[in-house]
Amino acid sequence: MNKNLLITGANGQLGSELQQLAAHYPLFRFFPTDVDTLNLCNKRDIESFIQQNKIDYVINCAAYTAVDKAEEDVELCYKINRDAVRNLAEAAVGKAKIIHVSTDYVFDGTSQSPLKETDKTNPQSIYGKSKLDGEQILMEISPESIIIRTAWLYAAFGNNFVKTMIRLGKEKESLNVVSDQWGTPTYAGDLAKAILDIIMFGEKTLGFASGIYHYTNEGICSWYDFCLKIHELAGIKTCKVHPVSSAEYPVKAKRPMYSVLDKTKIKSTFQLEIPQWEKSLEKMTVIL
Numbered sequence: 001m002n003k004n005l006l007i008t009g010a011n012g013q014l015g016s017e018l019q020q021l022a023a024h025y026p027l028f029r030f031f032p033t034d035v036d037t038l039n040l041c042n043k044r045d046i047e048s049f050i051q052q053n054k055i056d057y058v059i060n061c062a063a064y065t066a067v068d069k070a071e072e073d074v075e076l077c078y079k080i081n082r083d084a085v086r087n088l089a090e091a092a093v094g095k096a097k098i099i100h101v102s103t104d105y106v107f108d109g110t111s112q113s114p115l116k117e118t119d120k121t122n123p124q125s126i127y128g129k130s131k132l133d134g135e136q137i138l139m140e141i142s143p144e145s146i147i148i149r150t151a152w153l154y155a156a157f158g159n160n161f162v163k164t165m166i167r168l169g170k171e172k173e174s175l176n177v178v179s180d181q182w183g184t185p186t187y188a189g190d191l192a193k194a195i196l197d198i199i200m201f202g203e204k205t206l207g208f209a210s211g212i213y214h215y216t217n218e219g220i221c222s223w224y225d226f227c228l229k230i231h232e233l234a235g236i237k238t239c240k241v242h243p244v245s246s247a248e249y250p251v252k253a254k255r256p257m258y259s260v261l262d263k264t265k266i267k268s269t270f271q272l273e274i275p276q277w278e279k280s281l282e283k284m285t286v287i288l
């Protein structure tokens, strides 16, 4: 039987990649919405949308993601990343299952080995704090939900590091990029597929394995390494990229120095294979 799947924040990076995959998942009927069609700040609207469209699953891609701006725009950031998640959880509980997306910024970046779902959280930015609050509220109200923490997300849609580095690489003769922060890039198309496969897995096994999971592409790099690879794949040869320390590149929100996520749990629970970050970047730069 067909399942009705609500995508919130569907015009963002992840939401757009999910919509691209719709044709490959005929079991699902997609209901893409964004702030103009379903504003998550309005609980009544969410309740009636879920009821009227008999929604079985919600993939929550809606978020406030302007990490530096959030340090000043605190109220709005919490309204979307915490309060709207509460609205969604209350509206969906007992009716639709939720897959919510969170971030590596819930960690403080002091770890020296890949972070597990059970590792201590200690967010250092308003964005990270608001996302952690969202996670906790969701699990209190609707513990049967799935939360997927991801990192360094990019897509063919929207603005992101990959597109910015391509643009700057074409415009400038040189660039400074931070080389002492470590993580893993994530192609939103891979994450979108993983989310849909997780729902399919639950449908086939008659179980929805609730809990927190970590998902990024495979591998580790710094932002500097990431930029070099982007320029290589995009054929940019005229821009010299200089490695700089975080201290030399001040930003408003504190970033984790190390936020490599351990993906053992998501891979073993849902039998997922995760592509290496360079391979996925190659796929994306071909599209651009």
Ligand SMILES: NC(=O)c1ccc[n+]([C@@H]2O[C@H](COP(=O)([O-])OP(=O)(O)OC[C@H]3O[C@@H](n4cnc5c(N)ncnc54)[C@H](OP(=O)(O)O)[C@@H]3O)[C@@H](O)[C@H]2O)c1
Pocket (backbone or CB within 6 Å): 008, 009, 010, 011, 012, 013, 014, 015, 034, 035, 036, 038, 039, 040, 041, 060, 061, 062, 063, 064, 065, 080, 084, 101, 102, 103, 104, 131, 149, 150, 151, 152, 153, 154, 158
């Ligand atoms: N981007 C990253 O590097 C990154 C890293 C780790 C985790 N994540 C997480 O991954 C998820 C997806 O991120 P993304 O990069 O795809 O985000 P995105 O591109 O910023 O998309 C978020 C979408 O949510 C919409 N939205 C904002 N407020 C809303 C509201 N009240 N009701 C409904 N929709 C609303 C936004 O609309 P407007 O554009 O009009 O505001 C936007 O279309 C988020 O949970 C994010 O926290 C992202």
